[in-house]
Amino acid sequence: MEDFNQTLPDVFYLLGVSTDPHLQVIGCLMLVLMYTIILAGNCLLLITVRMSPKLHTPMYFFLSNLSFIDICFSSTIVPLILRNTLSSDKSISVEGCMAQMLCYLGLGGAECLLLAVMAYDRFVAICRPLHYVSVMNTRFCIILALIPWIIGLINSSIQVHLTWRLPLCKTHHINYFFCDVPPLLRLSCRDTWLNEISIYLAAGIVVLSSFSLTLISYIYIISTILKMHSSSRYAVFSTCTSHLTVVTLFYGTIMFIYLQSRSNHSVEKDKFVSVLYTVVTPMFNPIIYSIRNKEVKTCIVQNLKQVINPSA
Numbered sequence: 001m002e003d004f005n006q007t008l009p010d011v012f013y014l015l016g017v018s019t020d021p022h023l024q025v026i027g028c029l030m031l032v033l034m035y036t037i038i039l040a041g042n043c044l045l046l047i048t049v050r051m052s053p054k055l056h057t058p059m060y061f062f063l064s065n066l067s068f069i070d071i072c073f074s075s076t077i078v079p080l081i082l083r084n085t086l087s088s089d090k091s092i093s094v095e096g097c098m099a100q101m102l103c104y105l106g107l108g109g110a111e112c113l114l115l116a117v118m119a120y121d122r123f124v125a126i127c128r129p130l131h132y133v134s135v136m137n138t139r140f141c142i143i144l145a146l147i148p149w150i151i152g153l154i155n156s157s158i159q160v161h162l163t164w165r166l167p168l169c170k171t172h173h174i175n176y177f178f179c180d181v182p183p184l185l186r187l188s189c190r191d192t193w194l195n196e197i198s199i200y201l202a203a204g205i206v207v208l209s210s211f212s213l214t215l216i217s218y219i220y221i222i223s224t225i226l227k228m229h230s231s232s233r234y235a236v237f238s239t240c241t242s243h244l245t246v247v248t249l250f251y252g253t254i255m256f257i258y259l260q261s262r263s264n265h266s267v268e269k270d271k272f273v274s275v276l277y278t279v280v281t282p283m284f285n286p287i288i289y290s291i292r293n294k295e296v297k298t299c300i301v302q303n304l305k306q307v308i309n310p311s312a
Contacts, residue, residue, distance in 0.1 A: 011092065012173070013092075014179075015090070015174065015176065015177075016081070017275070028086065031078055032082065034280065035078045042282070045286045046068065048299050049063070058121055058136040058141045059118075061141055063289055065114055066111065066114055066115075066118065066289070067285070069111050070111070070282035070285055070286070077100075077177075077279075078279060080100070081178065097179040102157065104278075105152070105156035105159050106156035107152065108152070110148040110149050112210040112250075112254070114148040115250065116214045117148065119217035119218060119243075120144075120213065121136060123217040123221055126224050126225065126236075127220050127221060158198065159199070162198050163195060166188040169187070176271065176274075177274075181258075200258075207254050211247075211255075218243070239293075246289075249276065249277070250281045254277055
């Protein structure tokens with residue numbers, strides 16, 4: 001612990017997404033646009049579900065949780081990127097770096113598990129429709145919603161503890177745009193094998209298991225849909241395919257970052273991939289899962305009419 005106190009700096013300096021001024025301007029504008037869409041889309045869904053009794057179902061309960069996580073997840077990263085890009089001060093305190101890492105890893109892990117929970121909910125609804133009400137009761141839904149938060153918090157606490165036990169003495173400059181485990185491990189003067197094992201274990205338990213459960217659920221869902229003799233089969237199949245595409249993008253990018261060996265890490269590739277799951281996926285989630293849904297669009301229109309003309 002004495003070695004740790006001697007080698008830990010007071011502040012770190014985040015080098016950002018790019019050092020090219022032109023790319024910084026373009027990237028900043030794109031991030032502002034995407035962050036605005038994230039906040040607007042997810043807040044709209046939360047308000048719509050809250051105001052519409054017909055959307056008080058397990059599916060929209062989980063979607064509301066996903067929207068809340070996406071708002072918090074992107075908000076732990078995007079504002080800091082914008083500040084560092086627009087300001088000459090690119091510093092972040094040790095406490096701020098630890099807090100960002102704790103929130104980021106906790107919310108990311110919670111989202112991984114919640115996507116698996118949502119896939120299970122759709123599996124029961126489509127493949128076991130007669131048992132849906134009895135299986136997805138209020139108590140069970142609350143438990144399923146709490147599990148991702150608990151596991152995400154436990155995982156992030158372990159990763160943060162192991163990371164900040166290391167003597168980070170090579171440099172004070174982090175070649176990244178937020179505080180994450182892989183960039184900080186590169187600053188360590190000590191062997192990081194224990195940290196790398198913990199990352200692989202966490203990725204295996206949280207990410208791979210969640211992705212496997214999600215994939216299995218959707219395989220059963222798509223198989224059931226293909227057996228339907230209904231005119232709505234194509235619409236349901238299209239929706240499930242779009243869900244699976246977004247889910248695969250989210251899980252795939254996370255596995256790319258955390259499951260590749262340290263020697264194969266390319267900082268520029270890692271930055272690009274990180275933007276995909278920290279900003280792009282939260283932007284698409286409310287659009288793919290909810291806003292393009294006819295039921296949600298109807299409720300949005302009804303709520304707007306009610307706000308504009310309350311006496312109607």
